[in-house]
Amino acid sequence: MSLSLKAKVSSNEPVGPEIYLLSLEAPAIADAARPGQFVMLRVSPGPEPLLARPFSIHGADGGKLLILYQVKGKGTKLLTQACPGSELLTWGPLGRGFDLTAERPLLVAGGMGVAPIAFAIEYLCNKFDEVRLLCGVAGTVRHEALIKLFAGRLGSARVKIRYSSEDGSIGRKGLVTDLLKEHFSTSQPLKPDTVLACGPLPMLKAVALLCAEFEVACQTSLEAPMACGVGACLGCAIPAAGGGYLRACQEGPVMEASLVDWEKI
């Protein structure tokens, strides 16, 4: 059950260049949250900027809702100024999260795509002795914060991370799809049965294609401009494989890759 409330900011700290970790007091939302779901967050009480911003739930811990966000434009810039104690109108949890029933899930994150993936990892760590993540970053400099975050919050012995970086400064030089291809080719017969992916659109597209090629189920967490977040405005249309559109906020943000028309998107 989703609900709307004025969530008090517990903390809102930079964890890296242009990347912040926001913690909100929103027990009712945190308790109901499942990995892959998101919330809508109003960054200003006034009419400007007008619309709420969607953010994945990065964690839900003791009544606190964690959001990991990157400064992109005026809304996220304003958000950095939200002081502890101030209140932000928040509604959620929203949308369809990851289906975490797979036997041998493989997580794939690109850049800020880690935000929801981290929540999924926590969840899966309760279920499996080993959780595998392939993580693509630009490099240690630009994504130092994310890498630190993994080393820290997700640094459980159970999480096995392999990195790729565009500049070669960490892990394999190249794209995360290179890692994925390698993984598919070498992990036989224990090839993953499902890939759970979040990241930039070109990455998701490449991941979806690769999964199709290797006949592995694939769930992608997609972004679209959103107004309502609750399925009412029809603004967040994602072209569907069968023609027509799916709503990122309702049939998504996590969608089976096979349901998406990756050509039109």
Place this chain on the structure above:
Amino acid sequence: MSLSLKAKVSSNEPVGPEIYLLSLEAPAIADAARPGQFVMLRVSPGPEPLLARPFSIHGADGGKLLILYQVKGKGTKLLTQACPGSELLTWGPLGRGFDLTAERPLLVAGGMGVAPIAFAIEYLCNKFDEVRLLCGVAGTVRHEALIKLFAGRLGSARVKIRYSSEDGSIGRKGLVTDLLKEHFSTSQPLKPDTVLACGPLPMLKAVALLCAEFEVACQTSLEAPMACGVGACLGCAIPAAGGGYLRACQEGPVMEASLVDWEKI
């Protein structure tokens, strides 16, 4: 010469309920400022609220521009949140200030009208051994801050203040015009030759009428909604005695009472 600059906030402190004293680093504006002039101040860098707010210059001291303001609506509310170190787009000094060449000036302030009057008093204290002010307030509770301010910043031996209050809690019970009438009747032959007044419109109107009756010159500092502050938009129209309109920002804010059509205003 007026100019526009990003003025750094030196301090912005409440001095009473809903009344703040703002100090801005704006040497070029402060140096040029004369009593009765004003500045335009942008309270937000974004498009909302859109227009700058006009504020009288309350003082100009060592490169600092002082503004005494009351929280009225969203703009002044936002202004209370301007932290020291932040910058506010400011232009000025603007408009026609008080003509301070009179031999026996009498100052009359109602409520927040004290903001520009205080600057005029400082100026006149350099010229005269005694400066007389009639000051009308609602009462000691609502206007405690203003009264303290007088006792403090203007508490020079040269300033002779008489109060009136609507609730009788300080000075004479009644309106400041009662004091003024009394003063006119009893100060012969040293009746003031000019009244300099600032306050709410009904007060200014009553002061102007009284001055006309006692044949004393009267300068009133008027308010009008303003967009540009520089004489360009023609938004700040004040009905003129001879028909037509005067611009509060250009022919005012201080206007000879005889130039104003007090019936139409």
Place this chain on the structure above:
Amino acid sequence: MSPATDMAVTVGGVRLANPVLAASGTFGYGREYSPYLEPGAIGGLVTKGVSLQPRAGNPPPRIVETACGMLNAIGLANVGLDEFLAHKLPWLTEQPGAVVVNLYGESVGEFAELAQRLGAQPGVDALELNVSCPNVKEGGMAFGCHPGAVGEVTAAAVAGAQGKPVWVKLTPNVSDPAPMALAAAQAGAQAVSLINTLLAMAIDAGTRRPKLANVVGGLSGPAIKPVGLRMVWQVASALKAEHPTVDVVGLGGIMSGIDAAEYLIAGAKAVQVGTASFTDPAAAGRIAAELAAYCTEQGVSAAELSGSLRV
């Protein structure tokens, strides 16, 4: 809060517990917002525009934020009449509050057919004809800019609607909406609602492309409130003179109870809350409560407030 004043109104043939409705296209089919509003908090809702056939709508991007506003080019995506009747209307009928069905046809005949089939539904309280959508090629705004076309569409719908009140939703993309309102009234509409969105556009200077795939879209939100108020006042004044029984439903940029009050003062009998619901899913309910508080404070009923502008 139990308002000390009477908030009930009868508008366009429909009795409402309070004058606040949710606007078409911004409240889905009602259920989307049920987690966020107390049942009965608002007077009712206007559904997303229903067409005879399901419509997929325009390609994305469909929405973009602008200064104190937003553009949308949804393209009247909707589930279509059959699906609406089978799966959306039954739930709506069970809820307290009026159900106004917004409908959209590509021809006069389609409007008539929609009115006929929807008019036959006991759960439907009124029909709102969308002759003002800026985001579709056929029908929509093309109808809404000509009094003759508005009259024709309205007459056809009224004839089909079997006594169900017909409201006509007017476009702001005209010099003066009054002739359209008068044409609708003349043809039997019991209310006109305005404004729909202003035809507008946004450009990405980085890519030099339109920000909407549809190139143009409709502007809504606080930015347009002054235009909405002006048009409601124009139309209410015109109707008062010539068709005093025909009501005005006002909308455009309503974000607070005070905004709603302004529309009532300008001459609306009820209001609709649109984009505000996107900025706060509980907005419509909050606005109804704020309006009641305002009326109590002012000591007027909602009906008395309507048209009380002192010019």
Place this chain on the structure above:
Amino acid sequence: MSPATDMAVTVGGVRLANPVLAASGTFGYGREYSPYLEPGAIGGLVTKGVSLQPRAGNPPPRIVETACGMLNAIGLANVGLDEFLAHKLPWLTEQPGAVVVNLYGESVGEFAELAQRLGAQPGVDALELNVSCPNVKEGGMAFGCHPGAVGEVTAAAVAGAQGKPVWVKLTPNVSDPAPMALAAAQAGAQAVSLINTLLAMAIDAGTRRPKLANVVGGLSGPAIKPVGLRMVWQVASALKAEHPTVDVVGLGGIMSGIDAAEYLIAGAKAVQVGTASFTDPAAAGRIAAELAAYCTEQGVSAAELSGSLRV
């Protein structure tokens, strides 16, 4: 900053050092803003509307702030032609930058007379006919909503103007401004400028009175930018097809160099900065500099940017 790219444009028969002009009614007679702008910072200015006789304008309040916008009902207050020629134009003539005189008549004859007397002034680079003011009873918007009237006024002004370029300022209070633009072009205008303000209204719920003494006023500022962009694109597309030598001057809500770039991309050859000057007296100069920086970054000249929208 010395822009690495060519910012000069020729628009409506006038050569501008850069495509940013100050808009009529928002920049006085130029001198009011001289303390705040470097000489030559902008391409030029459009004066406050000049009429044959001085006009006192509407009673106050004349302005009110709205969400990301403002309403004005100045009522074309101005010093009148004689005073303008005697005391405003001489100073303007000495400044760098083009001088476009905005003029307003209550009849076709007045427009012709104004055009004749102003056209004879060497210091005047072009005339801009205001057929779109929402705040006056006679003329103004009444002319601007009918292609026939626009054509007639334009033809009369062109005949009087002794070869001085005539621009026509169009109203947004129409369904489609293109017919007005085509009529102006047909009648000899060398440019059309749009948009003027949107007819609008604000109400004080406390007093239940209009916030403007004139009841209605014109909406300007960032709130209207999406409407302005749409109309500029519509008009530029129409003129390109039928009168490719007639230019578009775009305005409405321009607050930054990027906003200005959007208007150029939509098809304007130059832009005007209006309400922004109220929010920052140096806005027009800043916007010209930001636009130059954008053009340099994108590696295009201002002329190349114009009409480069990829739809």
